[in-house]
Amino acid sequence: MALYAAARFRPVTRYKPGVAGSVARRMPTARRLILHTAVSSNASLFDFFSVPGRSTSHFYVAHDGSVEQHIDTGIRSTANLQANPDSVTVESQDRGGPFPDWDPKGSDVPAWTTKQVEALARLAAWVHLVHGVPLEQLPSSRPGTRGVGWHRQGIDPHRVPDGEIWSRRRGKVCPGDRRVAQVPTVIAGAVAVVPEVSATLVPRRPDAAKWERGASDPAFTDMGRRFLMWLTNDEIARTGATYVPGPRYSDVDDFNVRKVQSLMGNPPDPAGRAELGPKQWSRLFLQRRPAGSTLPSVLAGQKPPQA
Numbered sequence: 001m002a003l004y005a006a007a008r009f010r011p012v013t014r015y016k017p018g019v020a021g022s023v024a025r026r027m028p029t030a031r032r033l034i035l036h037t038a039v040s041s042n043a044s045l046f047d048f049f050s051v052p053g054r055s056t057s058h059f060y061v062a063h064d065g066s067v068e069q070h071i072d073t074g075i076r077s078t079a080n081l082q083a084n085p086d087s088v089t090v091e092s093q094d095r096g097g098p099f100p101d102w103d104p105k106g107s108d109v110p111a112w113t114t115k116q117v118e119a120l121a122r123l124a125a126w127v128h129l130v131h132g133v134p135l136e137q138l139p140s141s142r143p144g145t146r147g148v149g150w151h152r153q154g155i156d157p158h159r160v161p162d163g164e165i166w167s168r169r170r171g172k173v174c175p176g177d178r179r180v181a182q183v184p185t186v187i188a189g190a191v192a193v194v195p196e197v198s199a200t201l202v203p204r205r206p207d208a209a210k211w212e213r214g215a216s217d218p219a220f221t222d223m224g225r226r227f228l229m230w231l232t233n234d235e236i237a238r239t240g241a242t243y244v245p246g247p248r249y250s251d252v253d254d255f256n257v258r259k260v261q262s263l264m265g266n267p268p269d270p271a272g273r274a275e276l277g278p279k280q281w282s283r284l285f286l287q288r289r290p291a292g293s294t295l296p297s298v299l300a301g302q303k304p305p306q307a
Contacts, residue, residue: 002074002288004059004126005200007067010046012056015071021052027076028291030131031146032087032138033124034080034153034166035183037175039104041096044068055079057089059123063097065115067123073131074288082164083141083154088127092116092175109176117182121189124148125197128190129286135190137183141166148187150175202285206249211275213249220246220253223276223284227256230263230289237304255304260284263293 003009017024036057038045049056049070057079058071071077079089093116094109095102102108112120127133138149141163151174152158154166167174206217224245227236236243237255246253257274261267264283268274276284 002072002130004067004069004073004123006122006126007059007069009069010044011072012046012049012070014052015056015075015077017075023078025076027074027085029086030073030088030127030133031144032083033127033133033148034083034087034089034138034151035120035149035175035179035186036079036089036091036151037094037109037179038091039095040091040093041099042093045091046070057091059088059090061090061092061116061119061123063093063099063113063116065113065119067119073127080151080154080166081168083166088131088133090120090123092120092179094176107173107176109173109179111178112182117186117189120186122193122197124186124190125194126201128194129198129201130288132287135187135194137187148183148190150180150183152180198282198286202282205276205278205281208275211249211273213251213254216246216248218247220249222246223281224253224256226284227253227260230260230284231256234302235259235295235300237302239303251304255299259295259299262295262299263289265290265293267296 013019014021015024016022043062045060046068048054055078056070058069058073058077060068073088076084077089078084080087092112098113099110102110124135128135134146136147138147138153139145140160141154142160143164151166152172154164155172156170203219203222206219210217237252239252254274257276258268261280264280266280
């Protein structure tokens with residue numbers, strides 16, 4: 001589950017896995033962040049997106065920089081046609097409030113407000129940290145490209161030869177010339193705030209002396225919550241019916257650390273002490289389990305060998 005803490009989460013029900021009528025499809029890998037303009041004066045698009053059949057983006061950024069998230073970024077949006085399988089999508093307000101009047105049938109979309117640019121930069125930094133989308137301009141809509149781009153890159157006549165089709169509405173200018181010109185500023189802003197955003201995502205790592213059974217640290221609770229995202233219910237080690245995160249480091253935590261290390265491609269030393277190093281600790285919080293990764297049989301049990 002990937003939710004942006006700075007956004008108000010207002011999930012559109014049909015994009016929730018497992019509910020009746022769900023259209024949710026998993027998005028194991030995100031390669032692109034694609035920016036849109038909404039042709040809307042609404043402070044929220046929740047009601048609009050909640051109408052069945054309407055294309056829906058992951059996020060919406062209002063004129064004051066407030067952000068709403070409507071779809072978990074581990075789930076595909078439906079805002080970009082052929083880019084949906086690997087793109088995080090963002091709509092943005094462009095009418096009402098401080099924006100000048102403009103003809104929505106034309107192309108004279110006003111620029112993003114300063115608050116919107118700041119919000120988009122912070123969101124782009126988060127997408128970079130959580131999903132690995134590079135903070136560089138997307139070169140085109142060709143399959144496999146990576147970076148921060150805009151909707152009309154996949155719309156004729158702006159689309160390059162062999163580029164993916166991101167809308168069937170030929171001539172659509174989304175998000176408009178002024179906003180396209182602001183994308184480098186958004187990217188530069190994102191690069192600048194990466195350290196700040198990263199600090200909000202990764203809690204302090206416990207000191208080396210704390211990685212002993214029975215030691216207590218609030219960060220072990222945070223670690224345990226991430227175990228629940230990396231390990232399935234059939235994989236996660238526990239002594240009772242369910243796994244309960246920290247704050248006390250236990251045999252169960254020791255075993256789950258070894259499981260996660262293995263999934264990261266760093267097989268643990270069976271005879272050594274289980275401890276997530278600084279890079280592994282950051283990766284636990286900033287990344288998701290690699291697609292297709294499996295546990296070796298020696299680590300597949302739910303009961304710790306020491307128990």
